Amino acid sequence: MSQESILSPRKGAFGAYGGRYVSELLVPALNELEEARRTIVRSSAFKKEFRGMLRDWAGRPTALTYAPNFSKLCNLHVYLKREDLLHGGAHKTNNVVGQGILAKRMGKTRIIAETGAGQHGVATAMIGARMGFETVVYMGARDVERQAPNVKRMQLCGCTVVPVTTGSQTLKDAINEALRDWTANLGNTHYLLGTVCGPDPFPRLVRDFHRVIGKEARAQWAESVGDLPRAVVACVGGGSNALGIFKAFVKDAGVDLVGVEPGGHGLESGAHGATLLRGTPGLLHGARTSVLQDEFGQILEPHSVAAGLDYPGVGPEHAYLRDTGRARYTSVTDDEAIEAFEILARTEGIIPAFEPAHAFAYLMKAVALGDYEAGAKILVNCSGRGDKDLDTYRKLYGHRLAGAGAKMGPLS
Amino acid sequence: MSQESILSPRKGAFGAYGGRYVSELLVPALNELEEARRTIVRSSAFKKEFRGMLRDWAGRPTALTYAPNFSKLCNLHVYLKREDLLHGGAHKTNNVVGQGILAKRMGKTRIIAETGAGQHGVATAMIGARMGFETVVYMGARDVERQAPNVKRMQLCGCTVVPVTTGSQTLKDAINEALRDWTANLGNTHYLLGTVCGPDPFPRLVRDFHRVIGKEARAQWAESVGDLPRAVVACVGGGSNALGIFKAFVKDAGVDLVGVEPGGHGLESGAHGATLLRGTPGLLHGARTSVLQDEFGQILEPHSVAAGLDYPGVGPEHAYLRDTGRARYTSVTDDEAIEAFEILARTEGIIPAFEPAHAFAYLMKAVALGDYEAGAKILVNCSGRGDKDLDTYRKLYGHRLAGAGAKMGPLS
Amino acid sequence: MSRANLAAAFAASNQHVSPFLVLGDPTPEISFQLAKAAIELGATMLEVGIAFGDPSADGLAIQRANLRAMNAKATTPVAFSIMKRIHAAFPTIPMNLLVYGNLVHAAGFERFAREAVESGASSLLVPDLMFEEGEELRAVCKTVGLGHAELVGPLSEPKRIRKLAAAVDAYLYLVAFQGVTGARTGAADSIRELVHRTASGVEVPVCVGFGLSTREQIAAVFEAGARVAVVGSYLATAIEAGVNAGPLGDGAQVLAKFRAAFAPLVGAVAQ
Amino acid sequence: MSRANLAAAFAASNQHVSPFLVLGDPTPEISFQLAKAAIELGATMLEVGIAFGDPSADGLAIQRANLRAMNAKATTPVAFSIMKRIHAAFPTIPMNLLVYGNLVHAAGFERFAREAVESGASSLLVPDLMFEEGEELRAVCKTVGLGHAELVGPLSEPKRIRKLAAAVDAYLYLVAFQGVTGARTGAADSIRELVHRTASGVEVPVCVGFGLSTREQIAAVFEAGARVAVVGSYLATAIEAGVNAGPLGDGAQVLAKFRAAFAPLVGAVAQ
Numbered sequence A, B: 001m002s003q004e005s006i007l008s009p010r011k012g013a014f015g016a017y018g019g020r021y022v023s024e025l026l027v028p029a030l031n032e033l034e035e036a037r038r039t040i041v042r043s044s045a046f047k048k049e050f051r052g053m054l055r056d057w058a059g060r061p062t063a064l065t066y067a068p069n070f071s072k073l074c075n076l077h078v079y080l081k082r083e084d085l086l087h088g089g090a091h092k093t094n095n096v097v098g099q100g101i102l103a104k105r106m107g108k109t110r111i112i113a114e115t116g117a118g119q120h121g122v123a124t125a126m127i128g129a130r131m132g133f134e135t136v137v138y139m140g141a142r143d144v145e146r147q148a149p150n151v152k153r154m155q156l157c158g159c160t161v162v163p164v165t166t167g168s169q170t171l172k173d174a175i176n177e178a179l180r181d182w183t184a185n186l187g188n189t190h191y192l193l194g195t196v197c198g199p200d201p202f203p204r205l206v207r208d209f210h211r212v213i214g215k216e217a218r219a220q221w222a223e224s225v226g227d228l229p230r231a232v233v234a235c236v237g238g239g240s241n242a243l244g245i246f247k248a249f250v251k252d253a254g255v256d257l258v259g260v261e262p263g264g265h266g267l268e269s270g271a272h273g274a275t276l277l278r279g280t281p282g283l284l285h286g287a288r289t290s291v292l293q294d295e296f297g298q299i300l301e302p303h304s305v306a307a308g309l310d311y312p313g314v315g316p317e318h319a320y321l322r323d324t325g326r327a328r329y330t331s332v333t334d335d336e337a338i339e340a341f342e343i344l345a346r347t348e349g350i351i352p353a354f355e356p357a358h359a360f361a362y363l364m365k366a367v368a369l370g371d372y373e374a375g376a377k378i379l380v381n382c383s384g385r386g387d388k389d390l391d392t393y394r395k396l397y398g399h400r401l402a403g404a405g406a407k408m409g410p411l412s
Numbered sequence C, D: 001m002s003r004a005n006l007a008a009a010f011a012a013s014n015q016h017v018s019p020f021l022v023l024g025d026p027t028p029e030i031s032f033q034l035a036k037a038a039i040e041l042g043a044t045m046l047e048v049g050i051a052f053g054d055p056s057a058d059g060l061a062i063q064r065a066n067l068r069a070m071n072a073k074a075t076t077p078v079a080f081s082i083m084k085r086i087h088a089a090f091p092t093i094p095m096n097l098l099v100y101g102n103l104v105h106a107a108g109f110e111r112f113a114r115e116a117v118e119s120g121a122s123s124l125l126v127p128d129l130m131f132e133e134g135e136e137l138r139a140v141c142k143t144v145g146l147g148h149a150e151l152v153g154p155l156s157e158p159k160r161i162r163k164l165a166a167a168v169d170a171y172l173y174l175v176a177f178q179g180v181t182g183a184r185t186g187a188a189d190s191i192r193e194l195v196h197r198t199a200s201g202v203e204v205p206v207c208v209g210f211g212l213s214t215r216e217q218i219a220a221v222f223e224a225g226a227r228v229a230v231v232g233s234y235l236a237t238a239i240e241a242g243v244n245a246g247p248l249g250d251g252a253q254v255l256a257k258f259r260a261a262f263a264p265l266v267g268a269v270a271q
């Protein structure tokens, strides 16, 4: 088979991608949300509350940090947009603030969400606590294991974490469960989707709440660096942190937009999450997008050491940016990402999450690949901090902590 | 015995406290440091580098967050200075940036530090990585256990963590070890002390690097709240986060300055760290200050659920502020702090470290104690985030996570 | 063309109890036996599904049925071959095919629809292809002579129900509960209300499913004007009980549990 | 007054090997026996310390000695009582007391100094009370007739050494290595250099300690002009070996290890 149909979405399309491929039962909820997006989100009252809460609660603006030592290793000038400093520890907070305010203004009393790395779950739990929602987060049982600290953080915020034991027990299954919950409870419940995936209007809604990343970075760059960056680089799981920083530069033809996908054990191994590089068009979680699937359309189990990138789909707008050539996508392996994770910590005193470590790993080989002239100035989205990944790191790579705990006592 | 001598320090005195009670062998190092403080730290080049790095690497300014739900519970208006959003996760970073730049300019190639909660160790390891120092952190073996995530973070930054197995195996013993190391290696080594304790000039040096907290908060308060706060509240371990926020308000007579000490299992139990409330003047780690000691002058083992407050001494300037009446000190128990920790997370979506949870716990009873009129506006220093404490929380209080992991699945 | 079977069935009777079976659950062979058993017990219509790993419009009982079939390697071609076997054995029984969009999309709409027809399908319902995005598929169905069904739910507005009804040529599938599939007890009154409201406004036959598990519920939906009552999760649970009862063997246990569950429900049809 | 013992000792000989003993290590009784043994082996001076839990100017061997004494409940009063016993048994042997500042501070300077004198102390050295902060204590020592010593190190400048020397009336204690106490081997040459440089610039007797463990080192420091060689960590390690060798009993093992370690060192004194 595999001669997929030429299907082009009518609603919320990004070229041939996006749309609303959902059950009729969700249509009322999506219509309500789209209406809210057009009226509430565009209102100045909403914008004011959104901006205020991003500043006062979430801690925006986040810094733009030059990384002198890492730059030397890369033979580039690398500037980090520090979403790792955002409240909650990742860019995800931008989106939950936006959707939280929106849900409140829509009169919802309950929010639900899916989570992979747990970052979106933590962000949702936090906004749920702050805004007084009943909050339920669906999380693949395997992710519950490998992101234990985030589970505790969610629970502390009063959120119910539901381990999903079906399928591959990771993010895609958590989304399936969340969709089921939403279908059954759409009256009082808002589905606070965590990335630029899902049926229209989610990809646009989430993207727009993350635009602040790129907007800020662009202004900070102008102030402290000058001309435009040669490239803007971000890791791509669902694609929200990437779109959030890309959008401000889409119209600047001279600025490369580069998304780094999780190469897992290598693209040839099949154990990866490189949806844009190796996926084919398909319908997943309500959108037509690039999907990792077999010849019959069964969704494949992806693999990445970064739970937040371990997803067989991707935001439809990325598929569109890929096809039009405006953005370029590449991948690095688990091992490359972990090495970059270590190197950034050791050279800059910044411990990134495994997810953005993929972006850093790409930069370490970008000049050798001939992608940029030496000394080019690069903006990279450091989408989150690595605290959540320390347990996993210790389990999988702990032996690499040279001299760890080695007694280097005083003379005696 | 216990009729302690009336000793008044000559150098670096805060009234009858402070000074330099160290071995002659450390005198050259302290003189060198004091000289550097007077020349380097006061230079505009230093100030510029310090400000720049605080902004670009550490993420200043940190937000000022109004906590509407927690305020209601306290019958107050509570505003949080969000040092938990600072790079590294606590206010400690301000100090290591300052001392890191200073050490570099002094020509040192190696930095050493003590750590209790691990926050200062992490901050030191981070600045060590960023600035290319060889870095060694001494940490009580018991603290190595109870703050495991921070140990991993330090090691990832290339720092050698030395577990100290002598004495009570906590912070005071780590300081003893660090002093030994410094004595032996003062040529190339800077001792990056982590709080406003130790021999002169450390208490002033560290305090001045943390002044930015209060300065920022005061300006933010003026902008978004208006008049001055009724009180400024902070937890007190060594006392750096408290002094950092107090100093900007010391001259405002109408502003109460309140330090909250760790009451542990209760002041009467003896198992606490309430140095200012229950200590007597003594010489510890190079300063004359309020110390938990027995009648013979042996240092007592303190207790607090918050590793960062588990210290039998306190910055000498606090003893002075206490005696002069300009600041007031109070305490809350472990249990009260943990409850406040939970409540802040559940009501505001902010998980504080156990240390500032003490300040929040005090606010929960402050109106009932008659300390403030209902509705008073309070500024509190949220000195760090709680991620480092999640393991301890789960072990000691995990059963309190109501409904944690409870399956609340979809209908089926 | 098999599509004619559907028209003939509706002409022959106003009340059809239709089991929903995931093709290949728990094995292709037993799956065929289950269809056979259902028809022998009195089913005058079948709803069959092709296993999909991410059936987000279904509940957990059906999800597990999907998984059993996938574990038995019931790919799309295998599913079609089972359908062919059923069709060969019972050439007049309408088979209504329910498939998630991505399986149809991966095969290519036209190719999929042709194979469905060749396998004996009377109609096609894609639960995650809402009406607005279904134009291409509807056109293809028309071309190849496959009946086409749409889903409506308790929250669908009357205007929308009429619009969707006007577009179908097989039936309108009414989801009895706002929520995913899953057997429920009670609530016969509210179902009756809902079915009546929906069926009375449209010309096309209304099929009711999602959550039916008792004879009373089925009688109620017929009474309210539905022409097909689909029983899914309840039977999936019976099959599961059979699977869990011991070694699969020739499926005797599975068939026994299935028969015991299904037989009383067929009796709901007014004789 | 015991202070006179010190003057008499310096008048009697230019070379004194002095053990450093933490009072009460490993028990008050054995601690007394160790002092006795040292004197019987030829020690003409003793340096004694009161156990402190946070001896940050000492290395780990001495820290463990402090801990052993604390575990044996050797509080300040107990320490004084041990000194009294030694003084009663050896009334002419000078005892130089080394105490961390907080113990003196907690007792009150004057009271502490009087008790020290009453217990037979010849002099007092507080390692963590640097010169500039020591005025009160020096005054008290003068008042009660207790000798007073100061510490200098390898990095102390000549001017500062002269200043401190001018202030002491007991001796100047030179730390042989920049670092905390701890037995070291070798480096006799650099010690010789350092001692010579220090001793030649001052009038007061120079006592050298921190890290001496061999007869050669001791001979070298005498040769370079030191008048007292203090052996601390090396003996603490010997005591520890005795403690670890088996049940403490009457301390025979401890005394044996101590004697074996100390005897050869006393021989370093030119006869």
Ligand SMILES: Cc1ncc(COP(=O)(O)O)c(C=O)c1O
Pocket: A090, A091, A116, A117, A118, A119, A120, A194, A195, A196, A235, A236, A237, A238, A239, A240, A241, A242, A307, A308, A309, A353, A355, A356, A383, A384, A385
């Ligand atoms: C830190 C971090 N970065 C990136 C991602 C990937 O998501 P997205 O591609 O939507 O930014 C996640 C997801 O959890 C994350 O936690």
Ligand SMILES: Cc1ncc(COP(=O)(O)O)c(C=O)c1O
Pocket: B090, B091, B116, B117, B118, B119, B120, B194, B195, B196, B235, B236, B237, B238, B239, B240, B241, B242, B307, B308, B309, B353, B355, B356, B383, B384, B385
């Ligand atoms: C978050 C936090 N707050 C407070 C403290 C206590 O230190 P200080 O009293 O010097 O602010 C610590 C020490 O580790 C800490 O980590």
